[in-house]
Amino acid sequence: MALWDGRFRGGPADEMLRFGESLGTDLHLWREDIAGSKAHSTMLSQVGLLTTDELNEIHRGLDLVATELAAAEAGQPGGWTPGIELEDIHMAVETRLRDHIGELAGKLHTARSRNDQVATDVRLWLRARLDLLDSELAALIGVLLDRAQVDGRVLVPGCTHLQRGQPIWLGHQILAHAWALSRDRERLSDARRRLNRCPLGAAAMAGTPHPIDRLHSAGLLGFAGVVENAMDAVSARDHLVESVAACAISMGHLSRMAEELVIWSTPEFHRVRLSDSWSTGSSIMPQKRNPDAAELVRGKAGRVFGDLQTLLVLTKALPLAYNRDLQEDRPPLFDAISTTRSCVRVMAGCWADLQILPGPDLDGDFLLATELADYLATRGVPFRQAHQVAGGLVRRCEERGQNLASLTLSELTAAHPAFGADALAWLDPAAAAERRVSRGGTAWSEVIRQVSLLRETLLGE
Numbered sequence: 242m243a244l245w246d247g248r249f250r251g252g253p254a255d256e257m258l259r260f261g262e263s264l265g266t267d268l269h270l271w272r273e274d275i276a277g278s279k280a281h282s283t284m285l286s287q288v289g290l291l292t293t294d295e296l297n298e299i300h301r302g303l304d305l306v307a308t309e310l311a312a313a314e315a316g317q318p319g320g321w322t323p324g325i326e327l328e329d330i331h332m333a334v335e336t337r338l339r340d341h342i343g344e345l346a347g348k349l350h351t352a353r354s355r356n357d358q359v360a361t362d363v364r365l366w367l368r369a370r371l372d373l374l375d376s377e378l379a380a381l382i383g384v385l386l387d388r389a390q391v392d393g394r395v396l397v398p399g400c401t402h403l404q405r406g407q408p409i410w411l412g413h414q415i416l417a418h419a420w421a422l423s424r425d426r427e428r429l430s431d432a433r434r435r436l437n438r439c440p441l442g443a444a445a446m447a448g449t450p451h452p453i454d455r456l457h458s459a460g461l462l463g464f465a466g467v468v469e470n471a472m473d474a475v476s477a478r479d480h481l482v483e484s485v486a487a488c489a490i491s492m493g494h495l496s497r498m499a500e501e502l503v504i505w506s507t508p509e510f511h512r513v514r515l516s517d518s519w520s521t522g523s524s525i526m527p528q529k530r531n532p533d534a535a536e537l538v539r540g541k542a543g544r545v546f547g548d549l550q551t552l553l554v555l556t557k558a559l560p561l562a563y564n565r566d567l568q569e570d571r572p573p574l575f576d577a578i579s580t581t582r583s584c585v586r587v588m589a590g591c592w593a594d595l596q597i598l599p600g601p602d603l604d605g606d607f608l609l610a611t612e613l614a615d616y617l618a619t620r621g622v623p624f625r626q627a628h629q630v631a632g633g634l635v636r637r638c639e640e641r642g643q644n645l646a647s648l649t650l651s652e653l654t655a656a657h658p659a660f661g662a663d664a665l666a667w668l669d670p671a672a673a674a675e676r677r678v679s680r681g682g683t684a685w686s687e688v689i690r691q692v693s694l695l696r697e698t699l700l701g702e
């Protein structure tokens with residue numbers, strides 16, 4: 242018997258039961274559902290809709306249900322697992338409560354509906370998960386900062402188009418990723434602030450004739466306020482879209498980091514060696530050390546983008562208020578959050594354990610060509626012209642099969658009279674990196690300054 246079947250003669254077809262139940266996903270919400278029921282009943286007693294005895298009895302029963310669900314979750318004796326005929330977590334908890342305390346359980350549903358219940362459960366669940374994801378991101382940023390500061394003073398080619406561009410300290414590039422992740426944290430905190438409003442007491446969508454105090458239950462659940470409009474309260478899913486969008490953006494960032502680890506761990510790049518803990522072997526090629534962790538992060542980004550797309554399409558043009566379609570919001574939400582969280586943790590593990598290898602020999606490399614142009618520009622030559630001159634010198638070296646280290650001072654002055662005796666010293670790769678002291682540049686002093694700025698964001702809140 243369902244809790245809603247008063248007007249029905251027959252029950253749902255078995256296929257309909259299996260089709261319609263959501264316990265497979267929302268059983269995960271049992272803690273939130275019970276917390277919501279406790280807050281709601283406390284509020285009901287506060288406004289005189291339940292006696293203190295009734296409230297105590299309902300709470301005692303809810304605690305019993307919680308104990309049983311926790312035991313079932315842990316696979317311990319004394320557990321209770323709802324069958325799919327109970328449809329969803331809300332009806333499961335209430336039905337079990339009635340098994341324990343009898344008809345009094347029915348009073349719990351005064352002035353609420355499953356529509357505001359599920360909306361409340363999901364907000365509670367999501368708020369806690371965003372906090373966990375945020376601290377995991379903070380931990381990953383912490384790892385990156387440590388690596389940048391302690392091991393990042395390795396000169397590597399900074400690339401554009403994946404072609405050698407200019408010499409940089411590796412720490413500079415690591416910090417670029419850390420900054421992106423710090424913006425991800427800002428996005429999570431924005432999303433959290435907007436979702437931290439309580440839908441409970443909206444009932445089906447029109448509110449209720451009972452003298453409830455929504456602010457009271459909202460406060461008990463730690464919400465900053467209520468969702469003001471009852472119809473909005475049960476219909477809104479933009480907080481899911483926003484949170485999953487924040488996850489998707491973050492996964493995009495993680496996929497870029499992951500891609501770099503895949504490339505950097507090749508002998509062709511030879512920038513890092515991934516630790517055994519985050520690599521796998523091949524069943525046929527004995528020498529292989531594959532960067533599977535990074536590859537999976539790269540791949541899972543696609544999954545989370547799909548979750549976002551699912552939510553967007555699910556809610557597009559959906560009429561107000563609640564529609565059963567909305568039950569489909571949880572699989573993509575749960576998947577996006579858990580996938581993003583695991584990817585963040587895995588990237589932190591990879592980065593904490595990898596070995597940063599000595600940088601390549603960059604002496605005379607063409608990636609120093611900008612130095613020649615910048616040298617001339619500091620001597621008053623218009624940069625466009627300086628660029629042409631430097632380009633000509635690169636071509637000359639290339640034609641004779643040598644690099645910039647083969648240039649002599651007389652060749653330089655023949656190319657442009659503004660070249661002086663100190664010009665050749667500009668072709669030192671470390672000096673080239675260290676000259677870039679402009680704000681945000683690769684000079685080591687800037688790397689260290691940014692490490693402190695980012696560390697502040699980790700302590701900030």
Ligand code: ARG
Nearest residue numbers: 263329355356359563567568
């Ligand atoms: N199981 C439903 C869901 O997950 C709960 C809300 C059901 N409301 C309704 N009017 N059928 O969305």
